[in-house]
Amino acid sequence: MYSENVLLKSVDEVKKFVNLVSAYDFNIELVSGRYVVDAKSIMGIFSLDLEKPVLMNAETDDQGFISAVAPFVASK
Numbered sequence: 671m672y673s674e675n676v677l678l679k680s681v682d683e684v685k686k687f688v689n690l691v692s693a694y695d696f697n698i699e700l701v702s703g704r705y706v707v708d709a710k711s712i713m714g715i716f717s718l719d720l721e722k723p724v725l726m727n728a729e730t731d732d733q734g735f736i737s738a739v740a741p742f743v744a745s746k
Contacts, residue, residue: 672730675723676700677744678715687742688712694728694735701725 678684691698691709698709702724707714709726718724723744728735 672726672728672732672736674726674739675744676726676739676742677723678720678742683742684712684715684720687739688715690738691728694730694732696729696732698726698728701727 676687678687688710700707700709700715700718702718705718707718709715709728726739728739
């Protein structure tokens with residue numbers, strides 16, 4: 671399991687993120703408070719509060735995936 675906070679600041683970033691994660695076969699979800707949505711659903715993502723980072727949970731330890739989503743990881 672890979673978990674990291676991601677920040678999606680614009681409509682273009684959300685589109686790029688959805689296109690990226692949709693290429694992977696494992697489950698990926700975004701969590702904001704008590705809401706959990708499929709990270710491959712653009713409509714689901716837009717239902718979240720994107721003003722602050724959201725938690726991404728991916729059922730993988732694939733280093734290629736981790737490297738691919740690195741640009742979206744929120745700065746610590």
